[in-house]
Amino acid sequence: MRTARWALIGAGGLVMVYAIAGALTDPDVKGGALLFLIGVLVAHDGVLLPLTIGAGALAGRLVPMPVRTLVRAALLVSLAVTVVALPLVLGRGRAVDNPSLLPLPYGRGQLETYAVIWAATGVAALVAARRRRSAGPADDSRAGRRSRQPRSHKPPSPNG
């Protein structure tokens, strides 16, 4: 394993050198690529991820316990969809003489996608609530759960 590890590290290092040398000698890659490389790192680690963690913490305060996990999951899925959809929704790539490019109303598409995500979340919450009710008096502790019949279709349980 030691040899394999050093082979991977060595090969990876060489490939990185090849990438940097290639980028430096390619006239189509200007300093802008380095700017973009640093920009996306700072934007993600310094802005998007802290905001996401903050939103998750806020959900912890605002959303009642039985559905908190589901809401957090739905927020994450919505965020991932938004990252893909945003450039389409903004539509900055549209061209006047080419209606076949970005032909759809993407704002509506994004809302429809949110609707599907949150409707599924609502259904999952109802199913989980019914399970809890049919399982007897509210008892969310793990010990309480384990003592009951195991179920084949476990919903995403609030405390995992």
Add this chain to the structure above:
Amino acid sequence: MVRDPEPRVKTSLRAWLFQPLPPPPAALRRGPLRPGAFDSRSRSARLTSLLGIALAVAFTVCFVTGLISHFIQHPPWWFGWPSRPVGLYRVTQGVHVATGLASVPLLGAKLWSVYPRLFAWPPVRDPVHAIERAGIAALVAAALFQLISGILNIAHWYEPMPFFFTAGHYWSAWLAIGALLAHIGVKLPIVRSALRHRTPERAPAGSISRRGLLGTVGAAAGIITLATAGQTVAPLAPIAVLAPRRPGTGPQHLPVNKTAGGAGVRDAIFAPGYRLTLTGPGRTRNLALADLAALPQHTVVLPISCVEGWSSTGTWTGVRLRDLVELAGVDPEDAEAFVESLETRGRYRATTVPPPHVRDPFTLIALRLGGEPLHPDHGYPARLIAPNRPGVLQTKWVGRITVRGMQ
């Protein structure tokens, strides 16, 4: 192991590499750097390992399919690409874009799972640790570069990218894959032990569990795929509400990337004196549109498969390229054709059709699409359409073909 010829040098290098660096002043240990700043009970080596493996597979798929696309466009001497199956490139490039889009939630979750390590204290312990952290910074930056530049490219939004997309995406892919290999090498023991020993779930109530997060990432990837894959998988088009293209949408039911107006060829393509100049060794012919239409016509059903991941099938009618090669006095079984557009400039104004595609009877200089003369945006008066080739190499508004035998 071979006996080290200069043990002293090695020892001193080792000593230097692992020499502890002085820790920064403790007063700087604030905000996210302070101990216990993150509630990490939902995070685990096992979660990070599982996400990492999935991401490594996804990035490998993207890298290989992307490399195929790059080599088809800039073939090195050892690379050959067949003309069949006709839809192979449609699949590899569709997979490239779909996998990249599905990687968005994967990468997001992976980076979340290791975020506290960004604020590890001390920031660097020794030179080796500093090298490893620089490598991880390169990996994260290059991975984000790949996904974000790809998303911007399929949306044709180029202002945020102050570089030529194709070149930047290509070299940062090498950076990402190199950093990924080294990262796997460094983390292999952690991954192995995390996969061997099942650690119990520790997520506090209300937090997403490990299994829950993996499910959430899978759901997000699935929804993104369903909402976009219809740009190349036609049956999914009705639900592809976030597809940058619709296979049947465009002039003559086919999307367009570059319009005749955008290419600046509107005057040239409608000029009454239009001729297709066909040059072989020692002979040149100028063919008017009527001359081309008088040659044997063939009809093929072939997709336009864009590097951006969309594709759409058309029914093309025109002259076989191999017939034109023969007309130029060259054996079509082993020839290469340089096809030039009427565009006076532009990166993709000309392309070389390699022997397998020249030979293939499906390769046409098409005059008609769906039974009608080509729409100007689809390359009127004549365009190249060949099987298993990126759309960007299917030269439109063809003005000149130069044929060369391979012997």
